[in-house]
Amino acid sequence: xxxxxxxxxxxxxxxxxxxxxxxxxxxxxxxxxxxxxxxxxxxxxxxxxxxxxxxxxxxxxxxxxxxxxxxxxxxxxxxxxxxxxxxxxxxxxxxxxxxxxxxxxxxxxxxxxxxxxxxxxxxxxxxxxxxxxxxxxxxxxxxxxxxxxxxxxxxxxxxxxxxxxxxxxxxxxxxxxxxxxxxxxxxxxxxxxxxxxxxxxxxxxxxxxx
Numbered sequence: 531x532x533x534x535x536x537x538x539x540x541x542x543x544x545x546x547x548x549x550x551x552x553x554x555x556x557x558x559x560x561x562x563x564x565x566x567x568x569x570x571x572x573x574x575x576x577x578x579x580x581x582x583x584x585x586x587x588x589x590x591x592x593x594x595x596x597x598x599x600x601x602x603x604x605x606x607x608x609x610x611x612x613x614x615x616x617x618x619x620x621x622x623x624x625x626x627x628x629x630x631x632x633x634x635x636x637x638x639x640x641x642x643x644x645x646x647x648x649x650x651x652x653x654x655x656x657x658x659x660x661x662x663x664x665x666x667x668x669x670x671x672x673x674x675x676x677x678x679x680x681x682x683x684x685x686x687x688x689x690x691x692x693x694x695x696x697x698x699x700x701x702x703x704x705x706x707x708x709x710x711x712x713x714x715x716x717x718x719x720x721x722x723x724x725x726x727x728x729x730x731x732x733x734x735x736x737x738x739x740x
Contacts, residue, residue: 538629541580563592572644572652573632587614635703650675666714
């Protein structure tokens with residue numbers, strides 16, 4: 531597990547204070563958690579975040595409810611430094627799976643970065659046989675979208691080289707709750723939209739992707 535997929539939990543350090551953390555401080559860390567769950571932890575069922583000033587600690591569990599809704603549980607503030615650090619170290623020693631980390635795995639495919647969530651699936655940038663591919667993992671209630679899209683791309687790619695080519699439709703090595711077991715692996719198409727400047731090659735994303 532590498533890069534952003536390897537993040538098990540994160541927190542926000544605050545100036546030394548007393549009593550409860552402010553609503554503004556709580557709102558900031560929860561907004562960070564929401565952004566992470568929507569753009570990075572695409573398949574994660576939950577995420578643990580925390581606030582601390584080195585003495586006070588407060589932990590939050592942000593949970594995905596259904597496909598799009600996020601809810602959170604707020605633990606009481608821990609005012610005892612020793613107890614707070616004990617909870618933090620215990621959390622660090624937990625395995626990634628116990629901390630809600632979900633790393634998609636497909637035979638022969640190396641996942642790199644998450645690209646986003648859509649109405650029917652989540653999409654990752656990956657590589658297969660040293661070539662760039664996109665991997666779409668469909669929500670369990672959108673199996674029909676997987677079948678329609680695969681069929682449509684097969685028909686279009688036979689006539690038009692300007693559409694993504696279906697590389698394969700393999701199974702996930704480990705089933706992810708809320709998602710279909712079979713995924714769609716496609717080759718992206720298009721041209722980079724960033725120019726070359728001063729002899730330095732600019733890496734641009736493809737204009738036309740799934």
